[in-house]
Amino acid sequence: MSGVRVLVGTRKGAFILTSDAKREKWDVSGPHFAGWQIYHLKGSPVDPNRLYASQNNGWSGQVVQRSNDGGKTWEVVGNKFEYDGDPGTHLYYDDKPRPWEFKRVWVLEPSLTDPDTVYAGVEDAALFRSSDGGQTWREYSGLRSVKGNLWTPGAGGLCLHTILLDRSHPKRVTVAISAAGVFRTDDGGETWRAATRGLKSPYELPDPEAEVGHCVHSIAMHPSRPDVLFMQKHWDVMRSDDAGGSWREISGNLPSDFGFPIAVHPHEPETIFVVPIKSDLEHFPPDGKLRVYRSRTGGDEWEPLTKGLPQKNCYVNILRSALSVDTLNDNGTGVYFGTTGGQVYASRDSGDSWKAIVHDLPAVLSVQVQTLP
Amino acid sequence: MIRVLLPTHLCRLASTEREVEIQVAEPMTLGSALDALEARYPMLGGTIRDYTTKQRRAFMRFFACGEDWSNESLDTPLPGPIVTGTEPLRIVGAMAGG
Numbered sequence: 464m465s466g467v468r469v470l471v472g473t474r475k476g477a478f479i480l481t482s483d484a485k486r487e488k489w490d491v492s493g494p495h496f497a498g499w500q501i502y503h504l505k506g507s508p509v510d511p512n513r514l515y516a517s518q519n520n521g522w523s524g525q526v527v528q529r530s531n532d533g534g535k536t537w538e539v540v541g542n543k544f545e546y547d548g549d550p551g552t553h554l555y556y557d558d559k560p561r562p563w564e565f566k567r568v569w570v571l572e573p574s575l576t577d578p579d580t581v582y583a584g585v586e587d588a589a590l591f592r593s594s595d596g597g598q599t600w601r602e603y604s605g606l607r608s609v610k611g612n613l614w615t616p617g618a619g620g621l622c623l624h625t626i627l628l629d630r631s632h633p634k635r636v637t638v639a640i641s642a643a644g645v646f647r648t649d650d651g652g653e654t655w656r657a658a659t660r661g662l663k664s665p666y667e668l669p670d671p672e673a674e675v676g677h678c679v680h681s682i683a684m685h686p687s688r689p690d691v692l693f694m695q696k697h698w699d700v701m702r703s704d705d706a707g708g709s710w711r712e713i714s715g716n717l718p719s720d721f722g723f724p725i726a727v728h729p730h731e732p733e734t735i736f737v738v739p740i741k742s743d744l745e746h747f748p749p750d751g752k753l754r755v756y757r758s759r760t761g762g763d764e765w766e767p768l769t770k771g772l773p774q775k776n777c778y779v780n781i782l783r784s785a786l787s788v789d790t791l792n793d794n795g796t797g798v799y800f801g802t803t804g805g806q807v808y809a810s811r812d813s814g815d816s817w818k819a820i821v822h823d824l825p826a827v828l829s830v831q832v833q834t835l836p
Numbered sequence: 837m838i839r840v841l842l843p844t845h846l847c848r849l850a851s852t853e854r855e856v857e858i859q860v861a862e863p864m865t866l867g868s869a870l871d872a873l874e875a876r877y878p879m880l881g882g883t884i885r886d887y888t889t890k891q892r893r894a895f896m897r898f899f900a901c902g903e904d905w906s907n908e909s910l911d912t913p914l915p916g917p918i919v920t921g922t923e924p925l926r927i928v929g930a931m932a933g934g
Contacts, residue, residue: 498845522895522929523845523883539849539879543887 465835467789468533469799469820470514471807472501472829477516479534480820484794486811489820495537496528503570503784506533506833507578515581515597517568525567527583529597540597544568544585547604553587554615563587563607570784572626576633584623588614588640590652603652606638610657610675617642617678617697618743624783625682629689637692637707639679642667645694645707658707667697680723681783685732693735693762695725695783700737702762713762718749724786728813729796733761736788736798736814738781747778755800757814771817772808779804784829791834801827838864838914839924840873843896846884846927850877855924864919866898867910884927899926 469480476494495501499518507513514530516537525544528537544565552560566586574580579596589607591600614621625639634651637658644659657674665671667678678697685691694701694710699720701710714720719739728734735758741749748754753772756765779802789797795811802808805824808817837857847854860872867890874881885892890910892898898905901915901923917923 497848520845521932522843522893523849524893526849526879526883542882545888 465791467791467797468506468511468833468835469787469807469809470504470506470534470829470831470833471801471821471824471827472504472516472784473801473805473825473827474500475825477501477504477518477534478821478824480807482820484791486791486794486797486809491821492534494825495534499526501828502568503829503831504534505571505573505831507573507581508575509573510578511833511835513573513578513596515571515573517571517583519567525565527568527571527597541593541599544583544589544591544600545602546589547602550589550604550607551612553611553621554613556616558615560612563589565589566620567622569622569624570626572628575628575630582626582628582636584626584638586620586622587616588621588623588643590623590626590636590638592652603648603655605648605653606646606655609646609655611643613675614640614643615676625679627682627684627692629684630686631689635689635706637682637684639682639694641680642676642678644675644677645679645682645692647707658703659710660708661703661710662696662701663699663712664697681725683725683727683735685727685729688732691732691761693725693727695722695737697721697743700725700762713758715758715763715765717756717765718754718767723781723783724800726786726788726798728798729788729790730792731759731813734759734813735762736786737765738786738800740780746780751776751778753777753779753802755798755810755814755817768810768814768817770815771810771819779806782828784831785827787830787832789832789834797832799830799832801830803827837921838869838918839921840869841924841926843927843929845929846880849883850879852877857921864914865911866900866905866908866914866925869914869918869925870910895930895932897928897930899928 471478476497478493502517504516512533516528518526550563555561570584572582583591627637629635662677690706692703755768785801798810803826
């Protein structure tokens with residue numbers, strides 16, 4: 464019988480929530496790596512029992528873990544993330560050049576075709592790839608050639624936090640970097656270009672339409688339509704119909720177009736989800752009401768989804784990697800998100816109603832869902 | 837053999853007890869002790885000091901015989917009681933946070 468595994472990264476460890484396809488009863492395992500920050504866990508689409516986890520703390524830095532049994536046991540793999548050659552400098556908060564320095568892995572994106580191949584998005588922003596199950600890593604340094612010397616960290620750091628792989632274009636990789644933008648390669652990572660035309664950041668950039676510098680919070684894609692991308696920017700929800708060649712705003716009637724995550728429905732490519740946050744200063748839902756917003760029209764027209772979610776005195780945040788969907792269909796499609804208050808909410812009906820499947824975890828950094836055969 | 841005391845988070849990472857014993861090549865220095873520790877427990881690579889520069893991570897500290905060795909040269913010979921195993925080399929996570 465099919466089921467669902469929800470991989471939850473938190474400030475103090477990882478948790479794995481499992482259920483059958485009914486998604487009524489959940490088994491909670493963890494904390495795995497207790498006491499460590501787990502920025503991201505993700506499973507291989509090829510082998511669901513192959514998981515990768517990014518583990519770090521302030522004392523000992525970055526560790527990468529790998530599981531071959533769905534998270535029951537783990538082994539440490541490689542954590543040597545060395546930039547290719549002399550990476551030079553980027554700009555710092557004071558506008559002065561600062562040498563590139565590896566800090567942590569924000570995202571691990573397993574290959575669509577090979578369980579031993581996995582990409583890592585890191586801070587200071589760079590893309591690495593391993594083809595030996597995470598033992599060794601190589602940087603795609605061509606990414607930094609797209610005006611990397613002008614990239615400046617946002618409040619969360621100069622992090623590469625989203626990696627989109629495209630089954631129909633195996634050599635295409637699209638990445639998003641906070642306070643730098645979206646970048647795409649079509650030749651397997653040798654050459655890159657900015658994919659930021661149409662983005663406007665009048666409150667953050669001297670040139671609101673600059674090629675780099677836009678604070679992209681997350682991007683999402685439906686696998687059946689790889690040229691359609693959706694973006695939650697610092698401010699603005701955006702859409703591209705040409706794989707990032709140009710963007711247009713689709714914020715429409717959202718109560719706030721600030722937020723972090725964005726997700727696409729697995730069976731309805733024009734249905735997308737965001738969680739509006741009041742502002743860059745006030746990282747909590749508008750009016751203290753936790754509302755997921757859904758558009759069934761590919762943007763512009765949004766409806767609040769509130770059933771089962773707190774509608775008063777709610778001041779949690781939902782971080783960029785903490786919204787995910789399962790791919791079940793017959794029993795209703797699942798949507799999941801985690802909060803900085805330690806709840807993981809799940810919906811079995813594409814967002815119409817919600818229930819907290821755990822209440823009191825450490826602050827949730829990431830939620831990734833696996834639909835199991 | 838020398839004795840090394842690890843902080844809790846590194847014991848868990850290496851799946852060891854708090855105290856481990858390692859064989860260190862002569863001459864026994866702070867650097868050769870760390871080399872031996874990382875060779876015996878590869879999962880600790882990069883968690884105590886930088887791979888390339890060998891610089892100690894800012895919040896990891898070293899103590900030997902009651903003295904703070906955090907800023908000693910890696911070439912400094914270890915004190916006799918560490919070499920004989922009478923005293924452990926202590927690797928400590930600095931107190932951080934509230």
